[in-house]
Amino acid sequence: MVEGAGFRFCILPEILQPRQTHVSSSDQSSNSASAASSPASPSTASLESDVSASSLRIATRESPLAMWQAEHVAALLSGHGTQVEIVPMVSSGDIDMSPIDGRRSVGVFTKRIQRALLQDEGDVAVHSMKDLPTEKHAELVLASCPDREIVTDCLVSPAGLSLDQLRQGAVIGTGSRRRAAQLKRVRPDLDIQPIRGNVQTRLKKMSDGQYDAIILAAAGIERLEMHDLPRVELPLDIMLPAPGQGALAIEVRRDDQAAFQQVALTSDPASMACTLAERTLLAALHGGCLAPIAALGTIETDEASGWSLNLIARVLSTDGTQQLEVQGKCEIDLDDRDPATGSVHQAAQLGLQLSQQLIEQGAKELIHDGRSE
Numbered sequence: 001m002v003e004g005a006g007f008r009f010c011i012l013p014e015i016l017q018p019r020q021t022h023v024s025s026s027d028q029s030s031n032s033a034s035a036a037s038s039p040a041s042p043s044t045a046s047l048e049s050d051v052s053a054s055s056l057r058i059a060t061r062e063s064p065l066a067m068w069q070a071e072h073v074a075a076l077l078s079g080h081g082t083q084v085e086i087v088p089m090v091s092s093g094d095i096d097m098s099p100i101d102g103r104r105s106v107g108v109f110t111k112r113i114q115r116a117l118l119q120d121e122g123d124v125a126v127h128s129m130k131d132l133p134t135e136k137h138a139e140l141v142l143a144s145c146p147d148r149e150i151v152t153d154c155l156v157s158p159a160g161l162s163l164d165q166l167r168q169g170a171v172i173g174t175g176s177r178r179r180a181a182q183l184k185r186v187r188p189d190l191d192i193q194p195i196r197g198n199v200q201t202r203l204k205k206m207s208d209g210q211y212d213a214i215i216l217a218a219a220g221i222e223r224l225e226m227h228d229l230p231r232v233e234l235p236l237d238i239m240l241p242a243p244g245q246g247a248l249a250i251e252v253r254r255d256d257q258a259a260f261q262q263v264a265l266t267s268d269p270a271s272m273a274c275t276l277a278e279r280t281l282l283a284a285l286h287g288g289c290l291a292p293i294a295a296l297g298t299i300e301t302d303e304a305s306g307w308s309l310n311l312i313a314r315v316l317s318t319d320g321t322q323q324l325e326v327q328g329k330c331e332i333d334l335d336d337r338d339p340a341t342g343s344v345h346q347a348a349q350l351g352l353q354l355s356q357q358l359i360e361q362g363a364k365e366l367i368h369d370g371r372s373e
């Protein structure tokens with residue numbers, strides 16, 4: 001794995017692509033680790049000619065959402081001629097009854113799967129990007145962020161009510177400070193209560209009458225194909241998503257060059273750049289994944305200036321009475337994979353720049369206040 005010489009940002013080296021994935025076949029003689037060539041279509045032959053034909057084991061949690069995600073990644077890998085096998089394991093995130101929203105639970109969804117890789121029970125870990133801690137892992141690297149799906153959050157209630165149709169003082173289930181604070185900002189009367197368990201468990205608690213409504217990521221609802229679930233999408237000006245929401249993160253062992261190269265083929269440079277900008281901002285605020293911090297990067301294009309990355313970010317007080325919001329844009333070259341100049345560098349710079357603006361406006365005090373309650 002190429003290490004990011006001279007890199008200053010803790011999460012950057014995670015996505016450094018060894019340039020071998022894009023070098024011409026004549027350069028690949030130096031890559032002695034590569035095994036027999038896999039059959040590849042003419043259009044992708046130059047990308048895949050050094051990919052091993054051996055099977056990759058995808059470690060996943062057993063929840064329906066995690067299984068969908070693992071199967072999705074399996075299909076992406078198969079599309080690139082990689083043989084895969086899914087290895088489900090039980091995660092404390094699915095069975096642990098401690099509150100979702102607390103420092104203790106950072107990484108609760110990802111640790112079990114990461115351990116599977118370290119113990120050689122699997123080669124590929126599939127996570128929801130928003131559940132993956134931003135801290136660089138000593139032995140694992142982020143090899144891919146596939147094409148991102150819908151990023152919004154939804155209000156889910158038995159009657160499919162919109163936010164302004166909810167009764168005064170309605171009980172809303174969410175374990176996310178980000179969701180709670182943004183809800184409180186527009187509806188201070190709401191009674192926000194913690195909720196635990198996976199998507200199915202939460203829906204059951206709502207239909208049992210414990211909550212008037214719950215908030216769920218649209219991506220999760222769609223992945224679970226719950227098309228009949230009464231839901232109202234919350235607009236971004238009210239509910240900005242968590243950094244990484246709607247995206248997947250695929251990790252491999254740092255020393256597993258062959259797996260890295262196969263998995264990197266499934267990555268979408270635009271999704272990677274956007275989520276990297278969001279996560280760099282999150283890391284720079286030291287918010288963990290649980291503070292009331294929201295961020296969304298999008299790629300835009302216009303005739304005059306070409307591609308650009310637009311990033312918007314929010315930090316709130318826990319009660320939603322205070323909100324800081326910043327927005328910034330940079331030109332981005334998604335074809336440039338050079339870690340020192342390319343899209344990865346540009347995205348991280350933007351995330352860092354906006355985090356500085358938030359800090360200047362007092363973001364750290366807001367985050368700290370939330371923690372100490």
Ligand SMILES: NCc1[nH]cc(CCC(=O)O)c1CC(=O)O
Pocket residue numbers: 128129130131199215216217218219220244245246247
């Ligand atoms: N923390 C749980 C979790 N992790 C990823 C998703 C959904 C998919 C996504 O947001 O990318 C969910 C459920 C939810 O937030 O409603």
